[in-house]
Amino acid sequence: MTTTIVTTGADAAPRPDPRPTRPDRRHRWARRAPLLPALVFAIVVTQLPFLFTLYLSTQSWNALRPGSQEFIGLANYATVLTDGRLRAALLNTVVLTASSVFASVLLGLGLAILLDRRFPGRGIVRTLLITPFLVMPMAAALLWKHAIYNPSYGLINGILGGSTDWVSQYPMVSVVAALVWQWTPFMMLIILAGLQSQSLETLEAARVDGAGPWQTFTRITLPYLRPYLELGALLGSIYLVQTFDAVFTITQGGPGRATTNLPYEIYLTTFRKFEYGEAAAAGVVVVIGTIVVATFALRVISSLFRMEDAR
Amino acid sequence: MTRTVQPTRRGAGMTGAAWTVLAWLAGLLFFLPVAWMVLTGFKREVDAASNPPSWFFTPVLDGYRQVFDRDITPYLLNSVMASVLSTLLVLVLATPAAYALSIRPVERWRDALFFFISTKMLPLVAALLPIYLLVQDLGMLDNVWTLIVLYTAMNLPLAVWMMRSFLLEVPAALIEAAAMDGADLLVTIRRILLPIVAPGLAATALICFIFSWNEFFFAVNLTATRAGTSPIFLVGFITSEGLFLARLCAAATIVSLPVVLAGWIAQKQLVRGLSMGAVK
Secondary structure, eight states, X not given: OHHHHHSOGGGGSOTTSOOOSOOOHHHHHHHXXXXXXHHHHHIIIIIHHHHHHHHHTTEEOBTTSTTOOEEOTTHHHHHHHHSHHHHHHHHHHHHHHHHXXXXXXXXXXXXXXXXXXXXXXXXXXXXXXXXXHHSOHHHHHHIIIIIISOTTTOHHHHHHOSOOOHHHHSHHHHHHHHHHHHHHHHHXXXXXXXXXXXXXXXXXXXXXXXXXXXXXIIIIIHHHHHHHHHHHHHHHHHHHTTOOHHIIIIXXXXXXXXXXXXXXXXXXXXXXXXXHHHHXXXXXXXXXXXXXXXXXXXXXXXXXXXXXXXX | OOTTSOOOOOOOHHHHHHHHHHHHHHHXXXXXXXXXXXXXXXXXXXXXXXXXXXXXXXXXXXXXXXXXXXXXXXXHHHHHHHHXXXXXXXXXXXXXXXXXXXXXXXXXXXXXXXXXXXXXXXXXXXXXXXXXXXXXXXXXXXXXHHHHHHHHHHHHHHHXXXXXXXXTXXXXXXXXXXHHXXXXXXXXXXXXXXXXXXXXXXXXXXXXXXXXXXXXHHHHHHOOSSSOOHHHHHHTTTTOOSSOHHHHHHHHHHXXXXXXXXXXXXXXXXXXXXTTTSOO
């Protein structure tokens, strides 16, 4: 933002454009040097394990039967793709991620609108609202499981009466509600930042032109907010698709497999059944799925990123 | 969008008051579980498990005493070590990288930037098995340093993106002027860049600290008693029987406190950090 004040007129071209002044080799390496440690570290810690996963996925290897390891080609993939467990886990992952992202974006939008005006104690309300996001996810999951959902002494039944066992009767809703409680503040913060960056002149102009508040909101504010909503949904999905703490704590994937999502399913395959080959194949399948989704997601980030660059 | 979202009214009067009340109610409702957690932590176990819930009681420290008797301290220390050291390591790696992607950009800087963010999208669960086997092979299971390395990798993309967005705010003219005056790179960094991006460094550190402090997946699978971090201390409560709610709430309050306080203090930086610098 300061940049726009200092650089004016013709020389305000975006700075990060590559300017190959001297294509001299040493010069180029001198430029690269600060980047290399981080790049090498990221490649070694995040990419190499994946290659190892690829190798493991071709092995028949159950850690409970030592010496049983052998090459079996793509058989693990056949097992994983034909077994209903992974498909059920995939479906649960989609339901869990989509519903928590959708609900938290919607609630976050509502709260952001409420906070986008001056009122007594606005700072306090904002502080109250962001707190759920700051509570340790593991602690939050336990809090919901025991202090809120418990049929005999939980807060919900304590206030509403009755003796509903929320977790076993509505397992998916229980997990999603706890996640939405944690992620709504995150969405609210991003959307609120969007609302507050909206120019007041545009809104004023709309009002002068005779647009009502509802029209102004749907015709001007919502389209303006779109990249912020997308960013929130995207980042939320990246984190929520990996949900483990809440499932591990609140339902242990149950009852039955009702809330077993992919991370929890692969965790079970690895550390409960010790089917290393199968777990690796499932991991590869998940990564491929992620790449498909991420390609789309990166496009969204990229467009937002150009927008911010152009400011 | 559904019709449940009401239009914003900036007017005063009755409508304004109604909106204010609604905002306060929403804030209190979202805060209620946290308030309940803190309150319950100060109850006696019998009061904690009462139905209907007791709102008024004589506060006692029994819950907290029991949590410390069960030795939460080493878990807290492990958490401090894992999150502080990994945060420092992230900053040391990410800041120069962000410099090479903003102020003096390498060719194909955009590709590098997107490579970093793509590592963030890889599901952790796909990396768990190879990392577990490797760590086991190296004899590094149940070792804090394993977590430090993994948390560094986990937060690196975030930090690179954030630091880049802060470095881009340094006026180009300032850097050019320094070069004109014959200042060498180190002097430029110390005298010009560092003072300007110091708040950015702090914000980045805060976000990295929050994510590593709260991390559970690697911690639960790669550590046990020696290197367990604070969420691991909580695992025992999952299937607890009998009266334990006050103790649980006391422990949950203790382990959440550092991040809650840090987040409250740095609310402004939080947005920018969480959006990886995309939203200012």
